[in-house]
Amino acid sequence: SEIVAESGHTFEWTADTTGVVPYFCNPHKGQGMKAALAVGSDLPRQDTGGGGQTGPAVADSAKTLGIATLIAMVSTLVLAFFFLKYGGYE
Known part of the structure; x- marks a missing residue:
């Protein structure tokens, strides 16, 4: 084919x-x-149960990178908020 x-x-x-x-x-x-x-x-006939993956197919390193990126983005937003509210130019 x-x-x-x-x-x-x-x-x-x-x-x-x-x-x-x-x-x-x-x-x-x-x-x-x-x-x-x-x-x-x-x-x-015999049922083999498939034998495929049972959990998500996302690697642990990809999960770690995603969490680290999310933390970096949230930290940047929090710092920007505090600099705009409490800091700044006088």
Whole structure:
């Protein structure tokens, strides 16, 4: 099949045999997103639970940077308020 970079596209495939067929999408294979397709009605089924991430996918370093940036911005606003209210030119 042709590789498509935009979202919203679908891919169709018709199985010519029964059984379990391994499947993966090239852009997502490196992230461990693989599957197995069960073709037929008399196959045993097993729920694997997905095994994906359960929490947010934001790195701890990004959270720390975001919090530090927020503190710096709030500190700047507080200092500006006090300089304008209590300090300044006479």
